[in-house]
Amino acid sequence: MLQNRVDPWGKLCAVSERGTLMGNRGVLHNADQKVVKQWAHERWLTCLLQFEGIRRAKPFSTLNNYSELFFLDEATAFSAGHRPCHFCQRKRSAAFKAAWTAANVPAETFVPMPTIDAALHEERAHQNGTKVSFNAPVRELPIGSMFAVDGAAFLVADRGHLQWSFKGYGAPTVFAPELIAEVLTPRSIVNAFRHGFTPLVHASVE
Incomplete structure (x- = not known):
């Protein structure tokens, strides 16, 4: 089983559930299909599982460039x-970029994507591979944000705070509004959510 399922902390895990989206951080595996690094560049993308009939190679193939x-x-x-890939999710990528720019550098009319990638990289991972997070009251988090409590991840959704798993989301959990939680979603992305960009979620949310 390949170590290529990603959790809300950004960890690469070996589980059977595939998920609804694909993505990459460059070539992370060796010839034995073992993960030998957490990222190869700052351009961490999210891609569609299928796009315009493109036939993707078997995951972790030695012929792949990611x-x-x-x-x-x-x-x-x-x-x-x-963040969304600009090739297979052009409209989604443009919407995210517009919201991210307006929320984080409103005085700028144009911010190149490499600049956004560099900013996100500072907010998501330490050099030793551990997760960068920040603390904030649960009541201040917009829809789509994820936070951690006692080692479990939760999604802020319309119907409450839903515990995350590789299979989907659980029933709503009640937290005190003043609870200070460890926020997993990078700060600038949370700002983009507050500016009107809402991430797509698994069907189990409903």
Whole structure:
């Protein structure tokens, strides 16, 4: 089983659930299909599983120019620090970029994507591979954000705070509004959510 399923902390895990989106951080595996690094560049993408009839190689093929990663949904991918690919998700990427720019550098009319990638990289991972997070009251988090409590990840959804798993989301959990939680979604992405961009979520949310 390949170590290519991504959790909200950005960790690469070996589980059977595939998820609804693919993505990459460059070539992370060796010839034995073992993960030997957490990222190869700062451009962490989220891609569609299928796009315009493109036939993708078998995951972790030695012929690939990236290691295929899989996510439960877009909210999970954003929590891990990925953003939409501009090739297979052009409109989605443009909408995210516009919201991110307006929320984080409103005085600028144009911010190149490499600049956004560099900013996200500072907000998502330390050099030793551990997750960058920040603390905030649960009541201040917009829809689509993810936070951690006692080692479990939760999604802020319309119907409450839903516990995350590779299979989907659980029933709503009640937290005190003043609870200070560890926020997993990078800060600038949370700002983009507050500015009107809402991530797509797994069907189990409903």
